[in-house]
Amino acid sequence: MLRALSALDLPWAHVHVLQVDERIAPADHEDRNLTHLRANLLGGAHPCPAHIYAMPVESANLDEAAARYAQTLAEVAGSPPVLDLVHLGLGTDGHTASLIPGDPVLDIVDADVAVTGVYEGRRRMTLTYPALNRARRVLWLVTGEAKKAMLVRLLGADPDIPAGRVRQDHVLTLADGAAVWPRRQKHAAADAVEGG
Numbered sequence: 001m002l003r004a005l006s007a008l009d010l011p012w013a014h015v016h017v018l019q020v021d022e023r024i025a026p027a028d029h030e031d032r033n034l035t036h037l038r039a040n041l042l043g044g045a046h047p048c049p050a051h052i053y054a055m056p057v058e059s060a061n062l063d064e065a066a067a068r069y070a071q072t073l074a075e076v077a078g079s080p081p082v083l084d085l086v087h088l089g090l091g092t093d094g095h096t097a098s099l100i101p102g103d104p105v106l107d108i109v110d111a112d113v114a115v116t117g118v119y120e121g122r123r124r125m126t127l128t129y130p131a132l133n134r135a136r137r138v139l140w141l142v143t144g145e146a147k148k149a150m151l152v153r154l155l156g157a158d159p160d161i162p163a164g165r166v167r168q169d170h171v172l173t174l175a176d177g178a179a180v181w182p183r184r185q186k187h188a189a190a191d192a193v194e195g196g
């Protein structure tokens with residue numbers, strides 16, 4: 001999606017890309033979201049000159065780094081920061097950004113950026129609900145059969161999963177067929193199309 005976006009004729013000088021979350025890992029590490037973001041926006045056939053603001057996860061003091069990134073948000077998007085568009089994914093456990101089930105970060109109401117505990121081997125820096133819920137628009141991109149049950153819960157705004165606590169107005173949810181239809185129905189629909 002980002003590579004396709006980079007090919008569009010947009011006023012890139014006015015586009016500011018902020019990270020929703022990032023794994024605590026060395027610069028250019030394969031686990032870093034920034035590595036993929038830069039490769040897709042800056043390294044494609046049509047690299048775009050968007051301003052990309054990296055979360056400072058290489059800092060020795062991660063709490064101070066989170067506060068610095070919150071200041072970056074304010075400098076780019078006002079105080080309090082209001083992002084024009086937030087692009088979110090959905091995990092098989094219902095997480096989004098790095099808002100992970102059971103993590104104390106879920107309860108933060110007085111900071112826009114925070115550092116999580118360990119999840120899948122790494123701590124992370126993430127935007128919190130206050131920052132996400134001020135966004136003008138939210139774009140959900142959900143793929144894969146393993147996320148089917150969580151997609152239903154997301155669409156139902158189930159507060160028992162982290163993703164369900166992101167406000168549901170001004171939202172566009174894009175999901176592939178595997179995340180939407182049971183396997184049996186998907187094949188039946190494909191057979192009907194092929195037989196027509």
